[in-house]
Amino acid sequence: MTRNTLKPGKEMNSWRCYFSKLMRLSVRWVRLCPWQVRGRRPGPLRQLWSYGKVVFNSLYFNILTNWDTVLDSIFEPVYWLVDNLTRWFGVVFVCLVIALTTSVVLIVYLCVLPRIVRTYPAHWILWHLCYGHWNLVNIVFHYYKAITTSPGCPPQEKTDIPTVTICKKCIVPKPARTHHCSICNTCVLKMDHHCPWLNNCVGHFNHRYFFSFCLYMMMGCIYCSISAKDMFLEAYNAIESYYQTPPPQFTSEEKFFHKGLLYLWVLTSSVAVALGGLSLWHAVLITRGETSVERHINRKERKRLETIGQVFRNPYHHGGIKNWKILFGVEKKSQWITRVLLPSSHPPHGDGLTWDCPLRKQDTMDTI
Numbered sequence: 209m210t211r212n213t214l215k216p217g218k219e220m221n222s223w224r225c226y227f228s229k230l231m232r233l234s235v236r237w238v239r240l241c242p243w244q245v246r247g248r249r250p251g252p253l254r255q256l257w258s259y260g261k262v263v264f265n266s267l268y269f270n271i272l273t274n275w276d277t278v279l280d281s282i283f284e285p286v287y288w289l290v291d292n293l294t295r296w297f298g299v300v301f302v303c304l305v306i307a308l309t310t311s312v313v314l315i316v317y318l319c320v321l322p323r324i325v326r327t328y329p330a331h332w333i334l335w336h337l338c339y340g341h342w343n344l345v346n347i348v349f350h351y352y353k354a355i356t357t358s359p360g361c362p363p364q365e366k367t368d369i370p371t372v373t374i375c376k377k378c379i380v381p382k383p384a385r386t387h388h389c390s391i392c393n394t395c396v397l398k399m400d401h402h403c404p405w406l407n408n409c410v411g412h413f414n415h416r417y418f419f420s421f422c423l424y425m426m427m428g429c430i431y432c433s434i435s436a437k438d439m440f441l442e443a444y445n446a447i448e449s450y451y452q453t454p455p456p457q458f459t460s461e462e463k464f465f466h467k468g469l470l471y472l473w474v475l476t477s478s479v480a481v482a483l484g485g486l487s488l489w490h491a492v493l494i495t496r497g498e499t500s501v502e503r504h505i506n507r508k509e510r511k512r513l514e515t516i517g518q519v520f521r522n523p524y525h526h527g528g529i530k531n532w533k534i535l536f537g538v539e540k541k542s543q544w545i546t547r548v549l550l551p552s553s554h555p556p557h558g559d560g561l562t563w564d565c566p567l568r569k570q571d572t573m574d575t576i
């Protein structure tokens with residue numbers, strides 16, 4: 209109702225007139241507001257107000273809010289600091305791996321191999337040259353592939369892929385076996401763990417490269433420790449004799465040889481023990497058809513089901529040997545040589561989005 213439509217002499221209720229005026233004033237005031245100009249983006253003040261209102265409402269409107277969420281919010285700055293430190297230290301760790309590996313290879317070429325060539329029989333020299341170089345090529349290839357291959361992320365756009373939940377951080381549907389990595393700040397397909405030594409997540413597309421690198425690096429360290437054991441003992445005794453009176457006369461070349469061998473043996477034997485434990489642990493997980501993340505989830509689920517008298521069965525466990533074949537992408541016997549013992553860039557089994565579940569097939573067959 210506008211003022212022009214009112215006929216003179218026609219009585220109007222005073223409250224209706226007052227309401228009409230109030231409405232007109234409100235509309236005019238809203239139109240004049242700097243943050244409510246039609247056709248333009250809301251101003252920063254309005255945006256801040258809206259954001260604050262949403263944040264405040266989310267504290268008690270969200271039915272999913274619980275003490276875990278509150279604690280997560282409180283510790284968010286700590287998580288942020290740890291994630292960023294790990295991300296930056298990842299670069300340092302990768303440089304460290306490259307520097308230490310290069311130094312060990314140089315010492316082998318300068319000190320160990322010349323001694324082997326001088327003193328060993330021909331067949332042993334050949335064996336050392338073949339094995340050493342095969343192992344080195346595999347270490348370099350698998351490390352390079354593990355740090356440069358993306359572990360795989362779920363699609364951002366809408367698809368028909370079956371998903372199990374929504375990621376709270378990325379706000380995208382998560383397929384089975386996908387988990388969020390707070391350091392990479394993305395969801396990762398078949399996430400195993402975030403490896404600072406690779407500065408990359410270990411997931412569906414680089415799991416094989418990671419495991420092969422651990423295995424070949426461990427084998428290389430064991431090879432160096434065993435090959436250089438006698439030379440290390442000799443160098444150690446020589447270093448001990450430095451402090452005798454009168455001190456034995458060693459050339460600077462001999463002193464470099466002694467210290468280089470000491471460094472080589474201590475480093476490779478320590479890494480062999482540490483990587484041996486890590487490789488063994490991952491070998492157990494692969495045999496069970498679990499990732500490191502699933503290990504924790506499955507253990508909790510196993511305990512929960514035990515309390516209600518049920519038995520947990522891992523849906524992704526195909527049997528020990530089949531699990532290894534799936535990891536290495538081996539289908540024929542000859543591929544154990546071409547795809548495992550030799551460097552190979554073949555893609556892994558499956559797309560990392562959908563998974564064959566032997567238990568589901570078994571249940572279907574039981575029902576039939």
Ligand SMILES: [Zn+2]
Nearest residue numbers: 375378388395
């Ligand atoms: Zn995510």
Ligand SMILES: [Zn+2]
Nearest residue numbers: 389392402409
């Ligand atoms: Zn990551």
